[in-house]
Amino acid sequence: MVAILGISAFYHDSAAALVVDGHIVAAAQEERFTRIKHDAGFPHNAVEYVLDEAGLTLDQIDHIAFYDKPLLKFERLLETYVANAPRGFKSFRTAIPIWLKEKLFQKSLLQNELKEISPGTKTRDKLLFAEHHFSHAASAFYPSPFEEAVVLTLDGVGEWATTTVAIGRGSQLDIVKELHFPHSLGLLYSAFTYYTGFRVNSGEYKLMGLAPYGTPKYKDLILDTVIDVKADGTYRLDQSYFDYATGLRMTNDKFAAVFGRPVRQPDTDQLDQFHMDIAASIQAVTENVVLRMTRALAAEYDIPNLCMAGGVALNCVANGHILRDGAFKNLWIQPAAGDAGGALGAAQAAYHKELGHPRIVDNTKRDAMRGAYLGPMFEQSDIDARLTRSGAVFETLQDDEVVEQTADALAQGKAVGWFNGRMEFGPRALGGRSILGDPRSPSMQKLLNLKVKFRESFRPFAPSVLREDVGEWFDLDDDSPYMLLVDQVRDARQREMSEGEKALFGIEKLNVVRSEIPAVTHIDYSARIQTVHADTNPRYHQLISAFKQRTGCPLVVNTSFNVRGEPIVCTPEDAFHCFMGTDIEWLVVGNAVLRKEQQDPALAEDYKNKYELD
The missing domain is CATH 3.90.870.20 (Carbamoyltransferase, C-terminal domain)
Structure with a gap:
């Protein structure tokens, strides 16, 4: 028996997942136990749950896989601030003490957290770290019903990557293309979430739901100013409109001037037709970028199957356009496409990629996720x-x-x-x-x-x-x-x-x-x-x-x-x-x-x- 515990934590939507001999046994987000929405803390409760579900103790776990690489993320933080100095010093001063105290020494932090669950278990040699986007890609490909697939991951940012393309064949999965921070479709959508007065990392789906009430009258303005999109869907964002790379807010006054209004204050400013039109416009831009990307990938790789993960893959309106477009014959999206799913992907990446165990696709089933019913039940x-x-x-x-x-x-x-x-x-x-x-x-x-x-x-x-x-x-x-x-x-x-x-x-x-x-x-x-x-x-x-x-x-x-x-x-x-x-x-x-x-x-x-x- 090979048992691998996957963990995502310390950003948002912390979770734990357990894979035994390649089979997904259990997975859950920490927020469900603590009752704190998007809980970012170490997932003590979720870890204990998945172990209990399998009837295992922590010392019976062969490997513990974490969903990203903190040192690479710290490298990105430093390089970004150096490149933009002195702009963003206030943000730098806020972030660095947290990194120096906790995140830079995450291996020790993880060990200490795991000791609280099982004081006598030595975990240092069991710890593995996957890159953030590889965890996403693994969560999309390995449970999918496809022997071969193009895997597209779109989110805010991992360590450096914001958009990646991987090719999966059997148990092999390799990232073949990347777009890097600060150019991010996920952060662009989050910037408009912030601009319309919703909370970043939780309000994006509200923006998507608001879009049909408006008309995309600002679509061309967005494409002409803040984002440059190529024919194959690759893109660059004009950073002069944004503050997310170095500041404590998503957009700046130049961004607001383009659209003629300041950021909506949710406590005092009502949603009106302007905000609905803004929502419709950024949704249309997102669909434009994603469709260009998927059409180009289908033409380049001639593989009929597409898998998706990352926060942008939760944009079900865009997903519907991808399926109807028909560039890919088949589409499968990881249901826990956000960071919680990274825990599952990290565990699967360890089992198949790191340890080399074969992947068996059961063609009698839709996928290996068991309907996503992977959490607790009660007698x-x-x-x-x-x-x-x-x-x-x-x-x-x-x-x-x-x-x-x-x-x-x-x-x-x-x-x-x-x-x-x-x-x-x-x-x-x-x-x-x-x-x-x-x-x-x-x-x-x-x-x-x-x-x-x-x-x-x-x-x-x-x-x-x-x-x-x-x-x-x-x-x-x-x-x-x-x-x-x-x-x-x-x-x-x-x-x-x-x-x-x-x-x-x-x-x-x-x-x-x-x-x-x-x-x-x-x-x-x-x-x-x-x-x-x-x-x-x-x-x-x-x-x-x-x-x-x-x-x-x-x-x-x-x-x-x-x-x-x-x-x-x-x-x-x-x-x-x-x-x-x-x-x-x-x-x-x-x-x-x-x-x-x-x-x-x-x-x-x-x-x-x-x-x-x-």
Whole structure:
């Protein structure tokens, strides 16, 4: 047996993953245990969980793989400041003490953290370090269903690389092209996230969701000023518009002058049509760059398969364009595409690349991720005990009763908390820790945003649809198990808008019913689709099938089981607290069913103000 522990930590989205004999046993983000969104600390809880899941102790682990190389990152920091001196001295003065105290001696820091988990285990000789982008590439290629693939990684920055291309064949994976800091598509998107008043490293998906409300009127201005894009998708950013390389902010006054407005202050400045048009414009630029890149790579390498990872690979609108473009016949994206997935990639890189173990692709399965259901699950006896200690009133039903009664609740328009099986790995809830609703309801999107999620009203929701029925409702007729592809609602399911409705602008468009499934139809008739498969999540598939039997509709609204600013729930207690702090009306935890009207009102929490807004 060869057991490899992968770790990502100390930037954002810390995580741990465990690979045993090449098989992914478990993976989880630290935030789910600490309840701190994007927790960057050492993942003590996640490490302990993945070890417990495998029944192993730390001294039984053969290697511990870290997801990046701190010394290379420090080299980039120093070279950047030297090249730009004296500009950025304030930022340099802030960063250097942290590096000298902690990050420069990360091997010792990791050893000390691991000692807290297993004091008697010597870990120094077990530690391996992978380059950041190689960890991403490994997480994309090794679990994929392809024997051979082009692997594209796009993010903010690793050590030096911001964009890399790798070629994977069998167990071999080699990076063949790189673009380096400060030229970064991920940082460009984050700069516009900052400019429109959202938080960097967490608000990028809000910018993507806002884009359809605007028109890309600034696209050419962006391409003419801040970014120079070549025919093959390679690019350079004009650094005179940005401060992220040396400053403590993403953009500067010159950037603001180009677009005619200062940075939006989220506490005082309302989102308006300008910000929607900015969002539409940077989304269009991102799609332009990525499509140029993928077309050039397909032509150069003549390999039909593309794998993707890195934070930009979570841009599911761009991903949908890549798939429809057809330059690559097949597309597979790592569901934990951000830094959390680096823990998994580092472990797989150690097993296949460093140790030379063969990779076996099982063509009977979609991939090796097991549906991304890699986190903790709870036995029913444990669930019942935990809920009882929390003061919950519930009844424990048989499997069929749970499915039938929950399908009834959905058909009646109730908001349902669904806690089922193992927790998902990655940022998306996929029917393990989800809040569900009826997609046919014109009011469900507004209800979930304002009374359950406590978040911005413009944010869209995703459909979970039976794989066998997806082509009847959406233009996509392919697997999308990880909610990483956007496509259009089929014309036959759309509703023709009146002339008055078509004339509406911006957020006024929100409440227009535009299809048979208005709760999951964005204002441009698009949807972020999750296909549900009987082999990876049989109970979720059964629930949606039961809902279809009642309504003729083979899909449900699916959003993550949390409120804005809160990590997705992990334990039965987390689920109960969120249930009691929101307008969720029906909660299923395993086979335990809870109805809001039966609960003690004294247990209700002020969830609206419990978490810092993201």
